[in-house]
Amino acid sequence: MLTTSFKPTTGLLALTLLFGAGAQADGMIPDTSVVIVYEAEGEAAVSVTNTDSQLALLHVTLEDIPEDKEPLLVVTPPLSRVEASKSQLVRFILQSQQPLLTQRLKRAIFEGMPQGRPATEAGHARVGVTVRQNLPVIIHPKGLALNRTPWTHLTWSQHGSTLQVRNDSPYVVRLAQELRLLPGDGKAMLPRTYVLPGETLSVPATGGPASKVRLQPATVYGFAVAAYEAPLT
Numbered sequence: 510m511l512t513t514s515f516k517p518t519t520g521l522l523a524l525t526l527l528f529g530a531g532a533q534a535d536g537m538i539p540d541t542s543v544v545i546v547y548e549a550e551g552e553a554a555v556s557v558t559n560t561d562s563q564l565a566l567l568h569v570t571l572e573d574i575p576e577d578k579e580p581l582l583v584v585t586p587p588l589s590r591v592e593a594s595k596s597q598l599v600r601f602i603l604q605s606q607q608p609l610l611t612q613r614l615k616r617a618i619f620e621g622m623p624q625g626r627p628a629t630e631a632g633h634a635r636v637g638v639t640v641r642q643n644l645p646v647i648i649h650p651k652g653l654a655l656n657r658t659p660w661t662h663l664t665w666s667q668h669g670s671t672l673q674v675r676n677d678s679p680y681v682v683r684l685a686q687e688l689r690l691l692p693g694d695g696k697a698m699l700p701r702t703y704v705l706p707g708e709t710l711s712v713p714a715t716g717g718p719a720s721k722v723r724l725q726p727a728t729v730y731g732f733a734v735a736a737y738e739a740p741l742t
Contacts, residue, residue, distance in 0.1 A: 536560060536640030537567050537591070537621035542730050544601055544617055544644055546582065548609050548651040552602045557619055559591040565621045567591050569599050571646070572616040576705055581605050581613060581648060590624075601646065609650035611679035611706035617644045647681055647729060656680050660726035663704065666742045672697045672714040672722065676704045683727040690719035691738065702727075 695716020
């Protein structure tokens with residue numbers, strides 16, 4: 510079985526076309542590029558459409574990010590039959606025992622498994638293809654105001670050849686990994702496309718002393734916005 514996974518990678522293209530490729534392929538297509546679960550509501554629902562021409566099984570799983578292993582959600586139904594061109598509603602239910610203080614980040618994987626394919630003829634090989642949609646899940650605390658520009662809360666500093674970014678805000682910040690140090694042609698690369706609340710990341714930087722860092726932020730839905738320049742301390 511060959512599995513094709515549409516998962517954001519590095520760079521601006523991954524941010525601007527977060528799931529554009531998946532939307533053009535047959536398979537199970539969610540109606541959103543990110544699942545947002547509001548603590549005040551206790552759950553979120555996503556409609557997933559079977560764009561294939563045949564009946565398929567929809568398998569939905571939750572995946573922790575390496576930095577946050579706490580089980581906070583359950584998904585229902587985890588497995589369902591979806592007819593061609595029909596949709597299935599999938600619910601993400603919050604199971605946190607304590608009030609949330611910051612946004613939390615998880616991932617949801619939607620995988621379609623085609624059913625009822627004709628039998629393979631003798632002497633012929635067939636490669637089965639499933640299309641997986643790997644979406645971020647953001648859990649938003651009760652009482653926390655929405656913030657459309659959370660990257661403005663990041664604090665950047667340079668210590669010799671090391672660039673440091675600190676997120677003292679309660680928001681998950683999404684951005685491209687590539688950074689530019691200004692003035693000049695200094696560069697740095699973040700280890701991933703998000704900075705979690707309360708987190709500090711340190712990475713090597715080139716180009717010598719700088720006064721600003723240029724980053725490519727993304728909205729909560731993963732779409733790139735205009736480049737942003739932050740002062741270096």
